[in-house]
Amino acid sequence: MTINPRLYPLLATIGIFVVGYAICYLQFPAMLSTRVIGNLLTDNAYLGIVAVGMTVVILSGGIDLSVGAVIAFSGVFIAVLLRDTGLHPIVVFALLLVLTSAFGAAMGWLIHALAMPAFIVTLAGMFLARGAAYMLTIESVAINHPFIVTLQNAYWLMPGRGRLTLIGILMLLAVVAGVLIAHRTRFGASVFAIGGGEQTARLMGVDIGRTTILIYAFSGLMAGLSGIVFAIYTGSGYPLATVGVELTAIAAVVIGGTLLTGGAGYVVGTLFGVLTMGLIQTYIVFDGTLSSWWTRIVIGLLLLAFILLQRGLLKLTAFGDARA
Amino acid sequence: MLLSIRSLSKSFPGTKALQGVDFDLAAGEVHGLLGENGAGKSTLIKCLTGAYRRDGGEMFLQGHSINPTSTAEAQTLGIGTVYQEVNLLPNMTVAQNLTFGSEPRRFGLVDARMQSRKAREILAPYGIGIDVDRDLGAYPVAIRQIVAIARAVELSGKVLILDxxxxxxxxAEVRLLFSIVGRLRDEGLGIIFVSHFLNQVFELCDRVTVLRNGRKIVTAETAQLDRLRLISHMLGRELEEAERHDRGASGQNAERREPMIRFEGLGRAGMIEPFDLSVERGEVIGLAGLLGSGRTETAQLMFGVRSAGSGTTEDAQGRVAHGSPREAIAAGFGFAPEERKADGIAAELSVRENIILALQARRGWMSRIPRAEQERLAAHYIEKLDIRTSDAEKAIGDLSGGNQQKVVLARWLAMNPRFLILDEPTRGIDVGAHAEILRLIHEITAEGMSILVISSELDELVAVCDRVIVLRDRRHVAELVGEDVSTDAIVRAIAKPDAAKVVEPA
Structure with a gap:
């Protein structure tokens, strides 16, 4: 049984993660423990969740620059509402998710109805969300609601004393949901179809408008969920938080093997993209002498390598286009 | 009748694309739809598939009046279409493409195993053993085409349009496709086959309908139709009509010409078969042939728009490199492409800027042409070519089509090329400007430049050319020289089924 060429980028991503982890282990044997793995999941939970939404957007050939600002807005929204009203956190979370999904849907509608590039519309969305966060407060607001504290301390003790926290579990659930939605539903098929070619997708019967709105609503939902996780993780809301996270998420998606131009990729690859980036950070912490800037340099190199890999694979696998 | 169309009409601003067209398709027949550019073939098909709404007339499918408003609706009615540019998704698997929109599901989720099985079942009668879980893009165009047909038949199942x-x-791929089309016909589908390849039309079709200028010219059994008749229907040319054109100054000095550039064995697989062509100083060569016969492809290879797969080019000094437009320009070639609006002009730039565009590009952006020199050049060509513009700074987009074409011509003349290729130089311009362009072609060649003209207007070729090369099915099949150049001879050469040359080049 030969390997289907469409799996190559995914296998490359997983391969890089495994090799990277092996290198880390050889240098610091302590890194192969459930503690490190638990922390890897917890520390990158918010990034993983938002990257799942970003994967779906990028698969459709779009981009969502608003998510970093939406996460910051979410944190501030939760903190301020818990401070100023008597609402239960669950109610606040529900309100927030409705709000961010609607925000995403509105951007999707604009992108479709005005035939505007997603880049511009979500850039405007980024400023709007960041501005809205500032309107709520300009300083960091601590969250000390007892329910949130409970969530912060909720974990499952893995063998080897590693803690799989609630937010880590949430991230894994988000990935599972993303995998099913992208690869096992008609909506997912429509997303890939639009990423492959909007005109063709329309000819094949895809409702472009509805799908576009749903794509950005999903990304908004994931950004809201990521905001909740980030608020639980940091225990505060701060309007200046998570600046540039949208770009980190895009990097994770690309390192995860998804084609930046859309139409090809795997949601599970994004998980490995996020974990690979987390791994580099963990390595730097273990080493202790390296500057944290090295994280960015290595991520930059990885991105470059993946873009080159995808170019090469496209050349290898695309048949006949050379003579068309 | 499976499908009947009665007095179908469709207009666009400025043109009547279809006027009272009747068309009948029986179950179990392959019906060829023929016509040159602008004849109305694609408008007819788009009305049928719901991409356009018709202005008048009626369409009946199995006796019921139909009025599709979208491709999806046409599909549900039973009308499926496969285009030249395959309208499937190369980034998804064959199975996903075949089952798109009707994926088998379990518990609300797509069942990938069932999906593959269903895809294999759909493909089974087509006899292509491919892995349905691979990306469609991993397979050659012919296989994609067959997958597209399989999907269209699966979804529609009454009328299949092959554009x-x-x-x-x-x-070999055409063979495979034809055997499949033949099988589908025997199963009772009505198939509409649009093609420029007459051999294929004669081989595959039971009947043909010819459209010209939005009107139906004829519907006939293929067996009772001869090629010559068919082509004169398509080109709208009555053969009895004898055409005598004054061959003018260009014909007289034929003996004194010296060869300038020799193309030998120039060709590229899938585009044009290798051909030889010797261009002489100051001559006008015409390329004639039906749409898709390889005229534009010939020009593209000469100018390096597409790189040639084979062949050498020589002049008196030795080898000439023209593998890219840059090299071709350096070798003294010029090319005014067919799509003037898209490829020929920069609409927002002024007449002056458009004229100096290519010259500046050759000098490189570092050595700017001095403004005074630019203005001198612009003034010179505006006068010489009689470009009607209020001044040289007017945006070219505001000029009429004929004057835009003159500016494009001026741009290449400013380069002073030795060999200029004009692809459909008179398309879309009015009659007066038309004559002027032809006069200019004569004047230019009097100064020693050689010109290759591609045109669908046979009159135009006869009027202006010293020599006409006739193309058919991507081959140079005949060459007509001097007195032999007539519309009658060109039509005969296009129609002749064998590739024998009418006149051997001297």
Whole structure:
């Protein structure tokens, strides 16, 4: 049984993660423990969740620059509402998710109805969300609601004393949901179809408008969920938080093997993209002498390598286009 | 009748694309739809598939009046279409493409195993053993084409429209496709086959309908139709009509010409078969042939727009490199492409800027042409070519089509090329400007420049050319020289089924 060429980028991503982890282990044997793995999941939970939404957007050939600002807005929204009203956190979370999904849907509608590039519309969305966060407060607001504290301390003790926290579990659930939605539903098929070619997708019967709105609503939902996780993780809301996270998420998606131009990729690859980036950070912490800037340099190199890999694979696998 | 169309009409601003067209398709027949550019073939098909709404007339499918408003609706009614550019998704698997929109599901989720099985079942009668879990893009165009047909038949199952399905296939692939089309016909589908390849039309179709200028010219059994008749229907040319054109100054000095550039064995697989062509100083060569016969492809190879797969080019000094437009320009070639609006002019730039565009590009952006020199050049060509513009700074987009074409001509004349290729130089311009362009072609060659003209207007070729090369099915099949150049001879050469040359080049 030969390997289907469409799996190559995914296998490359997983391969890089495994090799990277092996290198880390050889240098610091302590890194192969459930503690490190638990922390890897917890520390990158918010990034993983938002990257799942970003994967779906990028698969459709779009981009969502608003998510970093939406996460910051979410944190501030939760903190301020818990401070100023008597609402239960669950109610606040529900309100927030409705709000961010609607925000995403509105951007999707604009992108479709005005035939505007997603880049511009979500850039405007980024400023709007960041501005809205500032309107709520300009300083960091601590969250000390007892329910949130409970969530912060909720974990499952893995063998080897590693803690799989609630937010880590949430991230894994988000990935599972993303995998099913992208690869096992008609909506997912429509997303890939639009990423492959909007005109063709329309000819094949895809409702472009509805799908576009749903794509950005999903990304908004994931950004809201990521905001909740980030608020639980940091225990505060701060309007200046998570600046540039949208770009980190895009990097994770690309390192995860998804084609930046859309139409090809795997949601599970994004998980490995996020974990690979987390791994580099963990390595730097273990080493202790390296500057944290090295994280960015290595991520930059990885991105470059993946873009080159995808170019090469496209050349290898695309048949006949050379003579068309 | 499976499908009946009665007095179908469709207009666009400025043109009547279809006027009272009747068309009948029986179950179990392959019906060829023929016509040159602008004849109305694609408008007819788009009305049928719901891409356009018709202005008047009626369409009946199995006796019921139909009025599709979208491709999806036409599909549900039973009308499926396969285009030359395959309208499937190369980034998804064959199975996903075949089952798109009707994926088998379990518990609300797509069942990938069932999906693959269903895809294999759909493909089974087509006899292509491919892995349905691979990306469609991993397979050659012919296989994609067959997958597209399989999907269209699966979804529609009554009428199958094949729009230029063989345009990018090689001979063996065409065989495969034809055997499939033959089988579908025997199963009772009505198939509409649009193609420029007359051989294929004669081989495959039971009947043909010819459209010209939005009107139906004829519907006939293929067996009772001869090639010559068919082509004169398509080109709208009565053969009895004898045309005598004054061959003018260009014909008289034929003996004194010296060869300038020799193309030998120039060709590229899938585009044009290798051809030889010797261009002489100061001559006008015409390329004639039906749409898709390889005229533009010939020009593209000469100018390096597409790189040639084979062949050498020589002049008196030795080898000439023209593998890219840059090299071709350096070798003294010029090319005014067919799509003037898209490829020829920069609409927002002024007449002056458009004229100096190519000259500046050759000098490189570092050495700017001095403004005074630019203005001198612009003034010179505006006068010489009689470009009607209020001044040289007017945006070219505001000029009429004929004057835009003159500016494009001026741009290449400013380069002072030795060999200029004009692809459809008179398309879309009015009659007066038309005559002027032809006069200019004569004047230019009197100064020693050689010109290659591609045109669908046979009159135009006869009026202006010293020599006409006739193309058919991507081959140079005949060469007509001097007195032999007539519309009658050109039509005969296009129609002749054998590739024998009418006149051997001297």
């Amino acid at each position: 230029e399905p063989t345009a990018s296939l090689d001979a």
